Amino acid sequence: MSIGIPSWMRPAETAEPVKTITVEVLARRGVADNVVELTIGGRGRLPEWTPGSHIDLHLPGGLIRQYSLCGDSHDLDTYRIAVLRESRGRGGSVHLHDTVSVGSVLAISGPRNHFELESAAKYVFIAGGIGITPLLPMINAVNDRGGDWTLDYCGRTRSTMAYADRLADDSRVRIASADNGRRLDVRHLLAEPDPGTAVYCCGPKSLLDAVDKESAAWPEGAIHTERFTPKDVDLPTSSFDVRLARSDLSLHVPAERALIDVLEDAGVVVPASCREGTCGTCETIVLDGTPQHRDSVLTQAEQDAGDSMMVCVSRSCEAPLLLDL
Structure with missing residues (x-):
């Protein structure tokens, strides 16, 4: 097919059909100010997951939101997530806080893991606010094998720090809340x-930026971060071409447009959520060409490999890209 055929002239094609499963809310409780913990399951054995994984919640109005699994990875009867209410967000957390109760039915997909726990002699865990959630299963896993670890957990106020009271009894945990005059010294x-x-x-941008800055001298691959907001990327933006192997399409992506928008205009639907390069939902296999990575998900090694990209933000370095779409 030639470039520029309107999407209404052919059926939409989907990169990978998203498989959702239905679960019920089995329990709900507050674990901090404006943080609610939901235990979901009740409809059969759930897919296996590893520490660092998150699930996608498919909410009304086409919203898809990611939440880290913070429960026991050995328990496949239930999943547990903790949701921070963000009044200035995009509506997902408000819906879960105000509308969802015990007995509510939810659609989820996943789990997926872009924040995997690797083998190490010692672990330093650093959490800011709701960023504690993916670290809890990691700490449990390290504990199970008798590993060496510490946790530094910071927040604006102690009352907003989920699970802080439970963690505070462990001598390996240091809690720093600004309202108590304690601040985390990342340097x-x-x-x-x-x-x-x-x-x-894991935590807010300010914390992760500080970790990136102060860890510059650490060995490559030693620092692992998960971001809720995109990191700053200073790269030139230019137009490029892309070919789609399965759809037999050739498309042009102007400098002012995102690749995912051009794909959607051509009737190729790629599952996406954040559209900021932070969630990993739109990860697409690259068959040929060199991506210009702008995401906050892939590690440096994964970006250097160049065999996948986040089509919501990433582009092409030079030659046309060949994608498995």
């Missing part, structure tokens, strides 16, 4: 690179 924490130590951090 001091990461001052000395420690070979064999893996650092896992």
Whole structure:
């Protein structure tokens, strides 16, 4: 097919059909100010998951939102998530806080893991606010095998820090809340690179930016982060061409447009959620060409490999891309 055929002239094609499963809300409880924990399941054995995984919640109005699994990865009868109410967000958390109760039915997909726990001699966990959630199963997994770890957990106020009271009893945990006059000193924490130590951090942009800055001297691959908001990317933006192997389409992506928008205009529907390069939903296989990565999901090694890309934000470096779409 030639470039520019309107989408209404052919049926839409989907990259990978999203398989959802139906679950019920089995329990609901507050675990901090404006943070509610939901336990879901009740309709059979759930897919296996590993620490660092998240699920997609498919909400009314086509909303898809990601939430880290924070329960026991050995329990496949239920999943547990904790949701921070964000009044200025895009509506997903408000819906879950105000509308969803015990007995509510939800559609989910996943789990998926872009924040996997790797083997290490020692672990330094750093959490900011709701960023504690993906780290809890990691800590449990390290504990189960008798591993060495510490956790530094920071927040604006102690009352907003989910699970802080439970964690505070462990001598390996340091809690820093601004309302108690305690602040996390990232520079001091990461001052000395420690070979064999893996650092896992999740939280707000300010915390992750500080970790990136202060860990510059650490060995490659030692720092692992998961972002809720995209990191700053300073790259030139230019037009490029893309070919779709399965759809037999050739498309042009102007400098001012995102690849995913051009794909959708051509009737190729790629599952997407954040459209900021932070969730990993739109990850697409690259068969040929060199992507210009702009996401906050793939590790440096994964970006260097160039065999997949987030089509919501990433582009092409030079030659046309060949995608498995």
